[in-house]
Amino acid sequence: MSTSVTSTAPAKAPEAATSSTGVYELRPDRKKHRLAYNLVGLGIFVVMAFPVYWLLVSAFRPNHEIRSYDQTLWPSSFTADNFVRATEAPNFWTAIQSSLIICVTSVAGAMLIGTIAAFAIGRFDFYGRKPFMTVLILVQMLPPTAMLIPIYIQLNNIGALNEYWGVIIVYLVSVLPFTTWMIRGFVINVPKELEESAMVDGCTRMGAFWRVIFPLVAPGLAAASIFALITAWNEYLFAYILLQDNEKYTLNVWLMNFTTDRGTDYGALMAASVLISIPVVVFFMIVQKKMAAGLTSGAVKG
C-alpha cells in the first residue's frame, strides 16, 4: 500500500484523504466499486496480454504439442527446437544482415538530414517555414500503398530495384518527416539564450550548434533514432516489393517463408517472431514515454 501512495501521490491524495476522514458515506460503496473495477481491469489485462503470452508459450512448446487439438495453457515441457528450426531456415543470417544494413544506414541518413532541418525550423524564422512544417505533417498521411506503385516504377527506371540503396532511400525518407518533427520539439526546448551567449563568446553559429545545442538535444536524438529504427525494422511492404532476391530479403520478408502452400510451421513462426521482436521490445521500452507524446504532437507514424 505504501508503494501505491508514493507512485500515484498527486492523483490519489485527495481521494485517500476523503475516504479516510469518512466525510462521505460512500466509503463502503467505493470499496465494493474498487473490487469490481479491479476485476474488469484484470479482464482487460488478460485480453491484452494473452496474445503475447501465447506467442512466447508457442515458441517454446514442443512441436507435437503444437499439432494437437487440445493445447494446454502451460506446456508440458519447454524446448528450443522451434528456435533451432527457425534459425536453420534458409537465409536467416543474410536476412539479419539485410535488415541491419538497410535500417542502420537509412536511420543514420535520416538523423543527419533531419537534425539540420529541425535546427532550421526550430531556430530560424524564415519565409516558407510554416509551409515546410505543413508538408512534414501531410506527407506522413499519404497512404504508403499510394506511393508504392510510382516508387516501384521509378526505381525500376533508374535500375534500383532489388538493390539495397533503393530500399534505403525509401526508408530514409519515410522516417525523415517524423524524426525531423520530433527533433524540432527537442531543439525548441533548448533556451535560445544559451546559444546566443556562446555566440557572444565568439562561437560561430555552427560552432554554437555543435558545442551547445547538440549535447543538450543528444538524448532527444537518441530517442528519435530509436523511434526511426523501430519503424524501419517493422517495415515489410516496400522490402517485399522492391527486393527480389532471397538473399536480400529483410527479416520481415523472411518471416513470410514459414507460410507455404502446404501450411504454416507455427512453432518456427512463433520462435522467429520472438527473435524479431526482441530488439524492438527492448528499444521500445527505452522510448515508450516519448512515443506517446511524439505521436500526439505531429509525428504521425505508428
Next chain:
Amino acid sequence: MTAADTKAADPPAAPPQKPGKVAPGPSGGGVRPSRKPRPKLPYLLIAPAIVAIGAVFGYPLVETVIMSFQDMRRAHLWGGTTPPWVGFEQFTNILGDPEFWWVAFRTVLFMVVCVVATMGLGLLTALLMQRLSTWVRLLLTGALIAAWSMPLLVATSIFRWLSDSDYGVVNSTLSKIPGLDFQGHNWFLDPWQGFTVIGAVVVWGAIPFVVVTLYAALTQVPRELEEAAQLDGAGVIGVFRNVTFPVIKPVFQMVATLSVIWDFNVFGQIFLMRGNKPEPEYELLGLYSFSKAFDSASFSQGTAIALITVLLLSGVAVYYLRQLMKTGEVE
C-alpha cells in the same frame, strides 16, 4: 522633416503603451543584424530534406496523377515506352465499376467499426485505469506496452495462429462450450468472420496508444472540479460529459483523427493474414489498388484508385492539421 520627426519619435512613444516590449526591443535589435545578412542559411539547412521528400514523396505523387491519365501496363514498364494518354478513362472505368463501390463501402465500414471500437474501448479502459488499485494498473500498463511494442507482422502472425482452423486456441476453446463445435472451423471462409479477426488485430494493436494517451490527458482533469460537480448532484455520466470530457476533448479528437487515418489505410494485417494473396472479398481500397497494379499489371488503374484514396483522406488530413494548428504545435 516633420515626417522624419514623427517617425523618429514613434518608437520611443510606443513603449509606454506596451511595457512588455521595452526589454526585448534593444536585445532583439542586437540579434537581428546577425540574422538578416544571411537569410540563406535556413534554406541551406532544409534543402537536403526538401530534396529527399521531393524525390520520394513529391515526385511519385505527381507521377501518380500523370499515370492516372495514361494507360500504363507491364510492357511500358519493361520496354521504357511512353504509355498512351487516355484522359479520364481510368476514372470513369473505376467509378463505373460496382466492385469499386463495394470496396469503398467495405473500407469505410471497416474503418468506422474499428475506430469506434478502438476509441470506445480505449476511453473506457483509460477511465477505468483511474479507478484501479495500483497493482492492477501496473499489470495492465505492462500488458498494454507489451501489446503496443509487437511489430505489426508479429501481431498478425499471432492472431493467425490463434484463429488457425486446426490447432488454433480460439477454436478449441470455443468447442469446449457445450453445444458449439468449432473444431476445424475456418474463420476466413466468410468475409464477415474474417474481418472480425482482422479487426481484432487492428483494435488490439491500436488500443494501447489510445489508452496511454487518454490516460495521460485524464490526469490533467482537476479533481476538485469533478468532486464539486459530484457534490452538486451530477451523476457519473453528467460529470464525465460536463467536466471530464471537455478537458480531454482536444487529445481525444487528435487520437480519433489519427485512428481514422490509420484504419482507413489498413493493409498489412489483411495482406499477411491471407498469406500475401488476399481474396477479392478481403480487398480494402489500399489492397484493391495494389492488386490492380501488381496482379493485373494495370499500373494506371492502381494509381487512379490510389489517387481517389488520397483525395478521400485529404479532408481528414486537413482536419488533423487544423487541430495541430489550434493546439499551437505548428508555430
